[in-house]
Amino acid sequence: MHAEIERVFREEYGRAVAVLVRFFGDIDLAEEAVQDAFGEAVRRWPSAGLPPSPAGWIITTARNRGIDRHRREATREDRHTEAVRLGRLHADQEPPEEGPVRDDRLRLIFTCCHPSLAVPAQVALTLRLLGGLTTTEIAHAFLVPEPTMAQRLFRAKGKIRKAGIPYRVPHEADLPTRLRAVLTVVYLIFNEGYSASSGDRLVREDLCAEAVRLGRLLAELMPDEPEALGLLALMLLTESRRPARTTTGGDLVLLADQDRGRWDRALIDEGQDLVRRCLRRDRPGPYQLQAAINAVHSDATTAADTDWAQIVQLYDQLLELSPGPVVALNRAIAVAERSGPAAALSLVDELDLGAYYLFHAVRADLLRRLGRRAEAAEAYDRAISLAENAAELRLLTQRRASLT
Structure with a gap:
């Protein structure tokens, strides 16, 4: 049952937060309410069984928990006002749609990408709220230590509270200025799905599918923005x-070895x-x-x-x-195929990516092709120490073993 609850959390957390933000108009309250609802699911579902509509159960429970929490924390002066507002929301069940963005998740992504926040903070916060990504996974996407990312998220949410930034659907004229951060969010969601930063599975199909869905919505919403079309094409x-990227046993198959x-x-x-x-x-x-x-x-x-x-x-x-160094690393891989491993290695050795496991994996492969086996073994060992996904670890371990 715990595996089922984890699956529901991965698949429904972002949608539940998006629905509840639209309901309450408060990001913090919505996130806390959804977390409370999943805590209640952990307590109830093992004995009561999975409800017929787990997503509906989570949203309903979160809405009720959020209303209770807000009533407890409201001051005496604003309780009457809030009672009237929440009573209206109860009657309507859900507020009417507003603005050009009709999808709840895409709406909240545009909302979180507020220009008063730095773009990295916008992206990190949105990935946390909507992408279903943990702080560890977001830190991996940004190539920064986990404590650094946790502090960045804390500061971003604090700035939203301190500045009184409201939940407000952006007007159509505001969408282009927020597009860069929105595209980054969708791209990083897809990346985490296609190459999970940790865990037993290489691919998280739920994140890939959600990113592609959001990409299609963006392309429909902003058909004159070539970068929106470019991101959809890339994904x-x-x-x-993906069908050729793993074996039936879940092992990683590199591009050159795939059955096209x-x-x-x-x-x-x-x-x-x-x-x-x-x-x-x-x-x-x-x-x-x-x-x-x-x-x-x-x-x-x-x-x-x-x-x-x-x-x-x-x-x-x-x-x-x-x-950027990651783009330069990918370019070096292409240079190795065009001009040979020696030309590529000189480019790779100039990059400052010591904490990135793929940097060491690429170096190891180039050194192996050049016959520098001892150095290749050291580079593989470093890559193995940094990689956290089981499928990638198996491939690196096999490559390391092949040297001996």
Whole structure:
């Protein structure tokens, strides 16, 4: 039963928070109420069994707990006002839809991405509230220590309270200014789903599906924003490879070794069509360039057919628009295929990514290809010490063992 409760939490936490924020107009109250409801589920469900609609049970229980909590904490002066407001909400059950964003989760993402908060704080807070990601997973996405991320989340919520930032659906004219942070949120949700930072499973299908759903909504809401189309294309092209990415036993299969006949051609066709639409607009952005890189991969019928020269050129453009060590690391991987491991290793060794396990995994692979086995073993050991996902650990351990 605890596994079932955990599954419901992963799948429904974000939606429940979104519904309750719209109900109460208070992010903190909504989050605390949903947490109370899941605590009650842990106590009740093992003996009473799973309710017919677990999501409905959680939302109803959270709404009642939130009302009780608010009544207890309200001052005498505002109790009457709040009683009238909550009575109206009880009668209506749910407030009417407002504004251009109709989906509860997407609405709350736009709301949390408030311009008074720094973009990293906007993204981190939204991932915590809606993405179903733990503080550890968010810290992994930002490549920062967990205590640093916990403090960042604490400060962001404190600023919302101190500044009195209300829950308010942004007007249509406000959406473009918040789009960058919203796209980042959806992208990081997808990344955590496609390559889970920890746990036994490599992929969290629930997060992948939710990110793609949000991406489709964004593309419909803002069809003239090429980066929204680019992000959707990137996720679809990446998702198309998921059936071939693991063995039946859950082991990771690298891109070069995948059975490309198992790739989802419908997703590839849709993603490539979006890439072509972006190219015609000629307003390149980071997500469009990443989508174009994945489109080149999807064009190759075998790994040997991959146009690595074109991929390197696309990474060159991406580094100009969005410079960063992770982009540079990915570019070095492409350089290794175009120009050989020695050229790539010189690029990798210039990067400051010592806390990132993939940095050491890439170095290890390049050193192995150069025949520098002792150094490769050390790099694999470092990668193994930093990796937390079971499937990635198994692959790294196998690669390390192959050296001996």
